[in-house]
Amino acid sequence: MQLQGDFHVHTNFCPHGASDNMEAYVQAAIKQGLEYITFTEHAPLPKGFIDPTPEQDSAMSWEDVEVYLHEATRLKEKYEDLITINAGFELDYIEGFEKELTAFIDSIGETAYYSILSIHMLKAPNGEYVCIDYSADEFKRITELFGSVDAVYQTYYLTMEKLLNTDFGNYRPDRIGHLTLIEKFSKLYTAKQAYTTEIINLLETIQAKGFELDANTAGFFKPYCGTCYPNATILQKAYQMNIPLVFGSDSHQAKDIARGSELLPDIETSLPRSIRQLI
Ligand SMILES: [Zn+2]
Numbered sequence: 001m002q003l004q005g006d007f008h009v010h011t012n013f014c015p016h017g018a019s020d021n022m023e024a025y026v027q028a029a030i031k032q033g034l035e036y037i038t039f040t041e042h043a044p045l046p047k048g049f050i051d052p053t054p055e056q057d058s059a060m061s062w063e064d065v066e067v068y069l070h071e072a073t074r075l076k077e078k079y080e081d082l083i084t085i086n087a088g089f090e091l092d093y094i095e096g097f098e099k100e101l102t103a104f105i106d107s108i109g110e111t112a113y114y115s116i117l118s119i120h121m122l123k124a125p126n127g128e129y130v131c132i133d134y135s136a137d138e139f140k141r142i143t144e145l146f147g148s149v150d151a152v153y154q155t156y157y158l159t160m161e162k163l164l165n166t167d168f169g170n171y172r173p174d175r176i177g178h179l180t181l182i183e184k185f186s187k188l189y190t191a192k193q194a195y196t197t198e199i200i201n202l203l204e205t206i207q208a209k210g211f212e213l214d215a216n217t218a219g220f221f222k223p224y225c226g227t228c229y230p231n232a233t234i235l236q237k238a239y240q241m242n243i244p245l246v247f248g249s250d251s252h253q254a255k256d257i258a259r260g261s262e263l264l265p266d267i268e269t270s271l272p273r274s275i276r277q278l279i
């Protein structure tokens with residue numbers, strides 16, 4: 001089936017991505033024959049939270065929020081005959097900063113419906129926050145800080161459970177980003193357990209609470225991962241459970257739009273609810 005859209009896309013407002021502007025992504029999407037593109041730039045991190053990455057480049061700046069949304073609206077109008085453009089955010093769930101995240105969601109209102117809830121930051125046992133997908137070297141340091149690879153995985157899945165049980169108020173985003181991002185460096189730092197039970201429990205909560213899943217192909221192209229997020233087995237399980245699976249390339253450069261859709265297992269992807277409701 002022809003892919004309808006790419007719903008997890010970054011932009012030049014992301015300090016760790018390419019400098020391709022949003023229009024370049026739109027043109028790449030049109031070239032690929034997509035009907036939809038949804039931008040999901042990393043929302044600014046909460047004030048009072050210190051980005052633990054060396055370059056402090058995890059997210060867009062507060063000053064850029066309006067500029068980003070404004071540019072999305074300009075492109076939406078310019079290309080409306082060719083493609084449907086929407087913009088939301090990839091929102092970081094950070095344990096201890098739930099109030100700040102909910103306030104941000106309230107402030108963007110319906111833009112939240114096009115957004116994704118993701119975990120990149122974990123709270124370590126010593127209270128320090130860490131970014132789990134920054135680099136293999138940093139992941140190694142994190143495993144030492146937690147005591148083992150498995151301790152990091154356990155905390156990641158526990159944090160995911162907390163995310164799913166958080167009340168995000170009136171504009172709760174529907175989509176959970178890269179559910180198994182913790183596997184990004186799994187070929188280098190392998191957990192002893194598979195966490196299947198934990199993940200199935202998460203899927204049950206996702207289903208019960210009406211969330212959707214980001215069927216994220218970025219992991220296929222990460223040298224120490226080599227699989228989608230979540231992996232094929234979990235994606236198929238989620239598909240059997242009728243959890244909507246929304247395609248996302250997680251592109252950080254225009255040429256990666258729609259990348260990897262042919263590598264997904266035999267599942268059908270869905271349009272996000274935010275868009276299904278409008279049709
Ligand atoms: Zn990013």
Ligand SMILES: [Zn+2]
Pocket residue numbers: 090118120177178
């Ligand atoms: Zn992400």
